[in-house]
Amino acid sequence: MFGGSGLGRGGRTPGFLVRNQGMLDPQLLRSQPEALAQRLAIKGFTLDVQRLQSLDDQRKSLQTQLQELQAQRNRSAKEVGQRKAAGKDVAALIEQTSGIAGRISEIEGELDAVRRDLDALIHGIPNVPHETVPSGDSDADNEEIRRWSEPTAFDFEPVDHVSLGSGLGMMDFETAAKITGSRFVVMSREIAKLHRALIQFMLDLHTTEHGYQETYVPYLVNSNSLFGTGQLPKFAEDQFMTAGDPAYYLIPTAEVPVTNLYAQSIVSEEELPICHVCHTPCFRSEAGSYGKDTRGMIRQHQFEKVELVQLVRPDDSWQALEELTGHAETVLKRLELPYRVVTLCGGDLGFSSAKTYDLEVWLPGQNQYREISSCSNFESFQARRMQARWRNSESGKPELLHTLNGSGLAVGRALVALMENYQDENGAVVVPDVLRDYMGGLGKISP
């Protein structure tokens, strides 16, 4: 099918040029390109069907030629061996066969070039949106599907977390800028502890009540892993990378290392569903968002997140998306933070996702709902890129898994939401009931 240029395991080979691992089902891509193009248009993506077909035709023709030559070479080589064993003269046959090798490498060169172009094209095609995804160009077209609680009412003018944090003397952006740069924060004392308490609470909730397995992973990954989840090759500029060779990348989300735990592996049916919860820092270069959310902790280069990751049987993935979203919602409910759930429209949907629910928490400081969790079903898109499979007992064959993930929750933004919703008129922050045990019984953080 749509070939690749080989999976580079480190070295200087770009790791994301992976053989036979287009992200969409290659059969589908070849047999129904027009239908796919139509679906992809919902995502604002234009599929160049003609170019795709032309490249694939070239690929196929070259591959057929190559295989014929290889078969010829194999037959001759085998005969040389047999004649030699029989003590016959082989000089003439070797002479005759030696020409084939040259032609083979010639065609191999052409085939590689075509495959490189084809891969570049295929690897840039996003996942196909599910039929329930609303059309639209931007977040303005996202569809609200439910709300929980009401925006917090105050009998004074609420301030944002930056004012609260600096008023408490426990949140310092200037010092962070001094030691690193913009979009970082230094937290101290009770706010730093509250931040940690949120992490502990979320991990405990998901492990004890929702059945997730706590997991610790590397915060630096290789390019193959980023290809697997879909951040590469298209979104290289969003990543921080190290200077060495091979380069490592700081993870933009735990989704990358955790989902890739199952790259190139086959799990048994009994292991499914696989549910991991993982707390990690996340690093994002935020390229192209220079003017956006510059104030405060909403958009940082480094933030903490508790991530939920599931690998499930294909038949179960849509049910799993609803459940996973519910698990993330439970965090907000227990923290008693008002939120709403929206379905992302096609134009706002991520590259790898078939469908995404965003959880948006109410922020009094901004007087609006802001994203605090993103829950997605990737169907087989990521699994195909990373070859994460399960053995289907009915067919006896390895088949692609479906992967899902969701923030449960973004910790930095949860802290922001908590401070802003739980503030009092004196600039203090009340500690929500569920966090008090984690705060040594502390009920309020005061200046």
Added chain:
RNA sequence: GGAGAGGUGGCAGAGUGGUCGAAUGCGGCGGUCUUGAAAACCGUUGUACCGCAAGGUACCGGGGGUUCGAAUCCCUCCCUCUCCGCCA
């Protein structure tokens, strides 16, 4: 950082230039036997691509090279293990 040993099918583990996609064992699947099960025995058991099919091609950590022919030889990178050094 230094020295050495390795990376082979789901797993373990042979194979050092030619009928090797790869012995053997375990595991899996099917069968015989059994009231049932176990044991034993027999058979079967990788993935992808091209093809209506027959069949063909590729894959023995990645990449490159030598050769008529490479799992096997050479170069290079990555990874694992052991010992020494250093170190949170």
